[in-house]
Amino acid sequence: MRKLKLAVAVIGIAALSLTVAAGSLQAGPERITFPTDFEHKFTLYGIIDRPDLKIVRFFYVDRPSLKAAKAGKPVPYGTTLVMADKKAKLGSDGQPAVDKDGRMIAEGGWIKVQLQKKGKGWGDDHPANMKNGDWEYASFNADGTPIADQKYDICFGCHNNRQSASEDFTFLFAPYLRDHKRG
Amino acid sequence: MRIFACALALLILVAQGANAKEIQVTMKGMKYSPDKIVAKRGDVLVLVNDDTVAHDAFVSTFGFGVNPGGLKPGETKRIALMKRGHFVVECAFHDTMKINVTVQ
Numbered sequence: 310m311r312k313l314k315l316a317v318a319v320i321g322i323a324a325l326s327l328t329v330a331a332g333s334l335q336a337g338p339e340r341i342t343f344p345t346d347f348e349h350k351f352t353l354y355g356i357i358d359r360p361d362l363k364i365v366r367f368f369y370v371d372r373p374s375l376k377a378a379k380a381g382k383p384v385p386y387g388t389t390l391v392m393a394d395k396k397a398k399l400g401s402d403g404q405p406a407v408d409k410d411g412r413m414i415a416e417g418g419w420i421k422v423q424l425q426k427k428g429k430g431w432g433d434d435h436p437a438n439m440k441n442g443d444w445e446y447a448s449f450n451a452d453g454t455p456i457a458d459q460k461y462d463i464c465f466g467c468h469n470n471r472q473s474a475s476e477d478f479t480f481l482f483a484p485y486l487r488d489h490k491r492g
Numbered sequence: 493m494r495i496f497a498c499a500l501a502l503l504i505l506v507a508q509g510a511n512a513k514e515i516q517v518t519m520k521g522m523k524y525s526p527d528k529i530v531a532k533r534g535d536v537l538v539l540v541n542d543d544t545v546a547h548d549a550f551v552s553t554f555g556f557g558v559n560p561g562g563l564k565p566g567e568t569k570r571i572a573l574m575k576r577g578h579f580v581v582e583c584a585f586h587d588t589m590k591i592n593v594t595v596q
Binding site for chain 2: 354355356357358359360361362366407409410411412467470471473476480481484485488489
């Protein structure tokens with residue numbers, strides 16, 4: 310009986326160690342998988358022209374999270390925000406061409422897709438200066454393969470400027486919700 | 493009649509262009525100044541960072557989104573106001589810095 314208890318304890322400790330190790334390995338961009346076909350399955354909530362980079366940025370959110378957030382609930386765990394870039398159409402002067410409203414014109418397919426995803430307890434694995442609540446970031450090529458040499462300090466650093474509860478480390482999603490909440 | 497309509501439209505466009513003005517915005521002391529702007533379609537915001545730290549001036553309002561990029565001290569960026577409506581310009585680094593812009 311004593312041997313059995315000892316064996317159970319050893320197995321328990323081993324299982325716990327494996328769980329902790331697996332959790333540590335997953336901290337960071339590896340936690341986020343590429344959302345295939347996001348441009349059709351998600352909702353577009355913003356477009357930002359970047360004349361300095363000669364790109365147009367499209368922002369999408371998964372629909373269940375948008376529905377919850379629009380209903381006034383906190384942005385739920387599992388929320389996936391997408392920032393996807395396309396090249397801007399250029400004029401003969403090499404500068405971005407614009408339409409009648411002064412908006413830049415995107416052309417071609419995606420050139421880069423960056424994700425911001427919220428997961429329960431994810432922030433626990435980051436030091437205080439690299440913590441954005443429970444959000445993580447990941448960058449992908451257009452084909453969904455991870456960008457191996459991407460540095461994420463700049464993501465955490467910049468989004469850290471939006472710490473209030475209403476902003477929740479987002480630049481566009483919070484104002485979008487403010488302007489589009491159900492009445 | 494059609495020629496007259498085209499000429500009138502062209503005249504209106506030229507007149508709008510002639511009346512377009514530059515509206516200078518400074519960023520001194522962690523504040524945009526002015527922080528409320530009523531402009532006309534075709535006007536241009538000229539954003540001048542005359543502060544000692546880097547700033548930014550992006551528009552997150554749906555339908556008006558633009559980010560001309562960060563501004564180091566001494567740098568200037570421009571945003572052409574070609575769409576009527578209301579939007580907010582804000583600094584990505586300092587969330588208290590905002591400008592309310594109405595384009596008529």
